Amino acid sequence: METVTLYRAPTTGADADALADWLRERVDATVTVRDRFLSLYADDDLPAELAETRVLSPYDRETGNTMLGIVRYEERALDSPERAGGVLYDGLAVQERLGRRIPDGERTLAHLHVPLLDRALGTWGDHDGRWHKRVNVFGQPALVSVPGLYEAPAKPEQYYKEKQKHALVAGDAPPREVLEEEVDGDFLVADDPRTTEALKGYVLQAYHYLATGEAFCDAEGCRLHNPHRQPGVVEAQLREPEFCDTHADRYAP
Template sequence: MDFRYVRFYYEPSLQIDLDGTINEISQVFPNCIFEACGSFFEYRPDYQMTAERARISEIRQPFGHQSPGHQFFDLYGRSTALYDGFELQRLLAPAFPEESFIPIIFTDLLTCTFSEEDWRYHARALICGTPSVISTTGIVEAPAKPREFYLSILTQNVDSVKKKLSGRFIDYGDERMTKVAAGYVLQILFFFITNGDPFCEDISCRLHNAHWQEDLIRIQVENPAICTKHRLLANKFNHRLSTRESI
């Protein structure tokens, strides 16, 4: 699928430099037009309660078998609500009846997807589709932290463990979140370019689906690069857009 316009819905409280993110994306897709909008739920406040219908009450039951009522889950001392990412996307989709642009919603809602392999929900930073959703809470909580973190919190205070391992994972308010967000936006755009295949098997490519925080930092912050295969796909896409402009 070809596109030219990408619209971001973003809340300043999320502490991402959206201009910085857009600048990085523009280097890969110079012929696209990126528009920064405000919070989606301020733009469409009628969807605030709609989104709550995607809440998860039981982590080991698929969405169709959730018990009524809202549940909060403890994430290392933070009381957090979980949302079924695909259900949230389905509920928000009617707000985007047109296909004239790619809508991307940044949110602090923690999106999750259910796995039938271990029959439980897992946190996700990214839900691709219309709309695409990037969860800043998911950026922190979805990729696994270093193994030392999980061993240390068995006997030590979480805050002291985070201080000891500082820099080895993305945390709340982390300035590196801007570059990581750019990587997830790239995955969204390649999702549409490839008709549903946003990830790369090359572990050095920004489109690699990193499951560990240290891998995420390596490919998105320390050495952000796109492999030859996906660079060629981007070049072909850019050429098609430029050709249409010249007609």
């Protein structure tokens, strides 16, 4: 692989430039940064195409709602991403639609595109007949969902109980500081100041998959590990050492 291009997600806490700096020290490729993918390459057809990828129900494999009001929502979300949220999209379908918009001459395995997205992405689980939120979707382009970092890995059970209790009393979600005080265990929430640090491993996973064909690492403390629970994310992405012995040989600076 010769080039990796990251795309900013300006309405999120993810710093694409800091991610690129970190990646440059660890991979044998030129790492560049561009502005938001959905702004650079949006066209008149994209709102309807995104509407086609909407997940309608957690237990329904079929996706898509292209009613005029939904397409108008997608138009507004492209123009003003800070107004979007609360929608889950089929990650593989989004990947296919964005892949068509990669500039001609850059659609090769030698140039990996990694859009950081402000959208929640999911993949269908044939084993249990339901959608699962994801942090990343490997391939070309490799999608990294910033909301997925907070929403895909499960938080401690007590987190959901405290959140529900606070909502009943105050009518909204409690601040992170309140949850951290009431819930035993470490986890990430929306706009967490550790977002960029935690995403480093997920961006590297995208590179590693395209460069080697290997998916995730089994070692729980490695940046290439894919935990299903938030405490595992904290352990893999925010604790030392960064890598297991095998991947330290390849990626440690």
